[in-house]
Amino acid sequence: MKDWRESSVKAKFWTKTGTNGRVNCHLCPRECSLNKNQMGFCKVRGNSEGELHSYNYGKSVAATEEVIETEAVNHFMPGARILSLGNIGCMFTCDFCQNWQTSQVKHLDPSVVQFYTPEQVVDMAIKNDIKVLSWTYNDPVVWHEFVYDTAKLAKEKGLINLYKSAFYIQEKPVEELIEVIDIFSLSLKSMDPEFYRDITKGELQPMLDATKQVYKSGKHLEISQLLITERNEGEDDVRKTVQWILDELDASVPLHFVGFHPAYKYLNVKRTSKERLLRAREIALEMGMINVYIGNVYEDEMADTKCTECNHTQVKRFGLTTEIVGLTKDSMCTNCNHPSSVKFPFMGTEERANTNTSWDVVSNKDYTWNEEVKSLHLASPVDSNECINLQVRHIGTEIHRNYILGDGGLSRVIVSRSTAEESGIEVRWDKKTKISFMPVLDRAHFPIAETVDEVR
Ligand code: SF4
Known part of the structure; x- marks a missing residue:
């Protein structure tokens, strides 16, 4: 197994300070000042x-x-189907992090690290008919050079780039991102500077400044806030977040209040209650926000998109399952013909084209959804290079979907509960190879084990 720390590339955004080889990193606002052979706070950039x-x-x-x-x-x-890419390290050390096994390098199991070139990532997306690269999970900020190089190449090949981040980053790197990123999904943790200082070990203001920079660029922007039990779920916290968006961005920016699950060191609390999330949405709507969603609650009507003119349902969502029911291809309401702010409906949703449709079932396994788990990563062994045809039947529904693992190095796919009636899934595949069923506890969680014990 290769040691991921054995190789490195010269970074961007730094200056020499003094004559003794000391350097300052200017990627995130932490501004680490590093002696020779010292690593930064994120543990993935160093002198x-x-x-x-x-x-x-x-x-x-x-x-x-x-x-x-x-x-x-x-x-x-x-x-749309996306290709999610996460790395290792982070500029924060939140004690509630759901991806702590990869974001906090001291906990990293080196065997989970994969090695990709920009060309391999772009080829993987194209081979699998995926139109969006998503820079996500731990936090893409600390992966800046690779994100930029790959996103630039992807853009040249006609792909879309999505950047999901807590966005603790300085102005110059944001300028670079704006050149290549099409969609920014930014996670504002709280409007309380103390929250940032005490829990993330960062600062609030730079995140707000970077978010305004993206907004002013005109790039697509959505904001999410994880409502963390007994931390930032109070009504005043919600009002402050909404007021900032109304003052500095605008009422139409989609806002997501997202349910939290206990993770990492913040374990002795409950998940965010649905009532808290619903109240947050109610407050935001009362204050004038237009597009407000609830995330991580698998029930109907938590995240539907409605026409702002006639309230007709345009996109129905259940968890991660989407059905476009009231939009034309050019994004007009099918009921009143009013233009919608939803961009490019129907693009990128098709299953991967598969010429090999007749294959024999060699292996199968079922999974029953439960209170805790409503999504899974289905994963082939990362060192396997064979193509595996997979069929997933959602029990209690008419939904069947086909996937291929292994082409171009793709080794995981997410599958989630698609209706309230659905009890579980039946999975069949055409090889003897073991497929791991890895519980995804919430959105943008990258599981590294088959059980949920890792976070409880
Ligand atoms: S990116 Fe890493 S090394 Fe650079 S300032 Fe931030 S924490 Fe420090």
């Missing part, structure tokens, strides 16, 4: 003999096929 290097260039967790709603994006290509 290599007087130069700042990125140690995680092209070092990723397994690229995974998901859907765009996984990333708290409801107004751009609803239901």
Whole structure:
């Protein structure tokens, strides 16, 4: 197994300070000042003999096929299949992090690290008919050089780039991102500076400034806020967030209040209650926000998109399952013909074209949904290079979907509960190869084990 720290590339956004080889990193606002051979706070950038290097260039967790709603994006290509890419390290150390096994390098199991080039990532998306690359999970900020190079290449090949981030980042790198990223899904953790200082070990204001920079650029922007039990779920917190969006952005920016599950060191609390999430949405609507959604609640009417003119349902959602029911291809309401702010409906939603439709079932396994688990990553062994045809039947519904694992290195796909009536899934595939069923506890969670014990 390769050691991910053995290789590095010269980083961007740094300066030498003094004559003793000390450097300052200017990627995130933390501004680490590093002596020779010292690593930064994120543990993936460091001083290599007087130069700042990125140690995680092209070092990723397994690229995974998901859907765009996984990333708290409801107004751009609803239901589109995406290729999710996460790396290692983070500029924050939140004690509630759901991806702590990859974001906090001290907990990293090196065997989960995959090695990709920009060309491999783009080829993987194209081979699998996926139109969106999603830079996600731990946080893409600390992967900047690889994200930029790959996103630039992807854009040249006609792909769309989505950036899901807590966005603790400086102005110059944001300028670079704006060149290549089409969709920003930014996670504002709280409007309380103390929350940032105490829990993330960062600062609030730079995140707000970077978000305004994206907004002013005109790029597609959606904001999400995880409502964390006994931390930031109060009505005043919600009002402050909404007021800031109304003052500095505008009422039409899609806003997602997202349910939290206990994770990492913040375990002795409950999940966010549905009532809290509903109240947050009610407050935001009362204050004038137009597009407000609830995330991580698998029930009807939590995240539907309605016409702002006639209230006709345009996109129905259940968890991560999307059905466009009231929009034309050019995004007009089918009831009143009013233009919708949902961009490119019906694009990128098709299953991967599969010429091999007749295959024999060699293996099968069922899974029953439960209170805790409503989505799974189905994963082939990362070192397997055979193509596996998979069919997933959603029990209690008419839904069957086909997937292919292994083509171009794609080794995971997300599958989720699609209706209230659905009890589970039946999975069949055409090889003896083991497929792992890895519980995804919430959106943008990258599981690294088959059980949920890792986070409880
Ligand atoms: S990106 Fe990493 S090394 Fe650079 S300032 Fe932020 S935490 Fe420090």
